[in-house]
Amino acid sequence: MQASPNLLSSHHVAVIGAGAAGLVAARELHREGHKVVVFEKDDQVGGLWMYDPRVEPDPLGLDLTRPVVHSSLYESLRTNLPRETMGFMDYPFVTREGEGRDPRRFPGHREVLMYLQDYAREFGIEEMVRFGCEVVNVEMIDSGKWKVKSKRKRLDDNDRGDDFADHEDFDAVVVCVGHYTQPRIAEIPGINLWPGKQIHSHNYRIPEPFRDQIIILIGASASAADISVEIAGLAKEVHIARRSAVDDDTYEKKPGYDNIWLHSTIERACEDGTVIFRDGSVILADVILHCTGYKYGFPFLKTDGIVTVDDNRVGPLYKHVFPPILAPWxxxxxxxxxxxxxxxxxVQSKWIAGVLSGRIALPSQEDMVEDVKIYYSELEASGVPKNHTHNLAHSTNDYNMWLASQCQCSCFEEWRIEMSHEILKNWRARPNMYRDEWDDDHLILQAHEDFNRRISNKASNGHI
Known part of the structure; x- marks a missing residue:
């Protein structure tokens, strides 16, 4: 089924989602000469960066028929990356003046949304977006094209909304729907009989509902750290259960806090409301808060089993982007x-756009399949579980540099790589203050010198 586009050919491409991934995909595809349609079910760009104070009726997100709230942002969220490394390389995330702008180096979520809106306006991406248009089915048809079925609301004179469907054929489809909406829940022996309340962080917005309660929080992510500290300001106690890099039996107070305790993993939950940890401690808790990540899901995508999600492994995908049998379409x-x-x-979008136009060549289908097999084997040999297939914590710079080499662009400057190491070092040294204190001012200076050079070069070439 694999085919190669003709040299420098233009294609009709559907992009699903107008969050950060969909916006940059649309821009790079358009720059490469493709005709682009972006499908977005909401009424504005931004994806998960659109804060929604609503929460779902199922606090764990287990009911697949529930009304879904797409965003998982909590009200106080700030980025855990600085502007210099968070923004698009071709459109620096610099501070801007104006009402509601956030000048901090690690800004709040509203500033990120405004940055994405600025990006969309700057490059005319909003004109490519069909707002209020949800994709419900994507499948390949006999002609080799992809049929995209979507639905949108149509309002009558009485202001009642009725869904109506539309179909359109495309040469290629780029999926940009994110993976921070469907919660993953920790498996805890005895939890079905435990009488307390459970919630996933997807449905956490503000700390007030946890006032004077005893909370057990499961997880060790950046959001888990933020939420635990925020809740501790109102809760009676917060007990954090996390897997440690060292298989120990931790039970201690978190440094600097009187009501936050660190534990090892949970052994079981009991019918009397207690939770027993592997370290032997027993806590009578009101709430278990799962900060345990999310599942990948593409319910609209029909590939006859070619692309599957198995224990959070989306595959097979060549370099996390192309299913070999269906590439590049x-x-x-x-x-x-x-x-x-x-x-x-x-840089993923640059690669996709160039491959579709024929400017960049992919390996053969057989070679891509073999590459995926080798990657899976290396993960297994290293003891990496299947659900961490797409975790690039230890290889993100190598991955980005590889993609950049495929696109023949030198967009990953040395300061970006150095700053990535400094960010991690600072987070470890100042886990509670890394957003407001740092020691890499020399790298910030290099970044802004590079940004100014990019902007100057674009202006001299007649476009920004």
């Missing part, structure tokens, strides 16, 4: 995590 942007998301989306 189906691709994904934004599958890897523990990366620098926006720059990674950007």
């Amino acid at each position: 189906l691709s994904f942007v934004g599958i890897p995590y523990w990366t620098f998301p926006f720059p990674t989306f950007e």
Whole structure:
């Protein structure tokens, strides 16, 4: 089923989602000469960066028929990456003046949304977007094209909304729907009989509902750290259960806090409301808060089993982007995590756009399949579980540099790589203050010198 586009050919491409990944995919595809349609079910761009104070009726997100709230942002969220490495390489995330702008180096979520809106306006991407248009089915048809079925609301004179469907055929589809909406829940022996309340962080917005309660929080991510500290300001106690890099039996107070305790993993939950940890401690808790990540899901995508999601492994995908059998006509942007998301989306999109136009060649289908097999084997040999297939915590710079080499672009400057190491070092040294204190001012200076040079070069070439 694999085919190669004609040299420098232009294609009709559907991009699903107008979050950060969809916006940069649309821009790079358009720059490459493709005709682009972006499908977005909401009424504005931004994806998960659109804060929604609503929460779902099922606090764990287990009911697949529930009304879904797409965003997982909590009200106080700030980025855990600085502007210099968070923004698109071709559109620096610099501070801007104006009402509601956030000048901090690690800004709040509203500033990120405004940055994405600025990006969309700057490059005319909004004109490519069909807002209020949800994709419900994508499948390949006999002609080799992809049929995209979507639905949108149509309002009558009485202001009642009725869904109506539309179909359109495309040469290629780029999936950019993110993976921070469907919760993953920790498996805890005895939890079905435990009488307390459970919630996933997807449905956490503010700390007030946890006032004077005893909370057990499961997880060790950046959001888990933020939420635990925020809740501790109102809760009676917060007990954090996490897997440690060292298989120990931790039970201690978190340094600097009187009501936060660190534990090893949970052994079981009991019918009397207690939770027993592997370290032997027993806590009578009101709430278990799962900060345990998310599942990948593409319910609209029909590939006859060619692309599957198995224990959070989306595959097979060549370099986390192309299913070998369907390449280049189906691709994904934004599958890897523990990366620098926006720059990674950007260079993935450059690669996809260039491959579709014929400017960049993919390996043969057989070679891509073999590459995926080798990658899976290396993960297994290293003891990496299947559900960490797309975790690039230890290889994100190598991955981005490889993609950049495929696109023949020198967009990953040395300061970006150095700053990535400094960010991690600072987070470890100042886990509670890394967003407001740092020691890499020399790298910030290099970044802004580079940004100014890019802007100057674009202006001299007649476009920004």
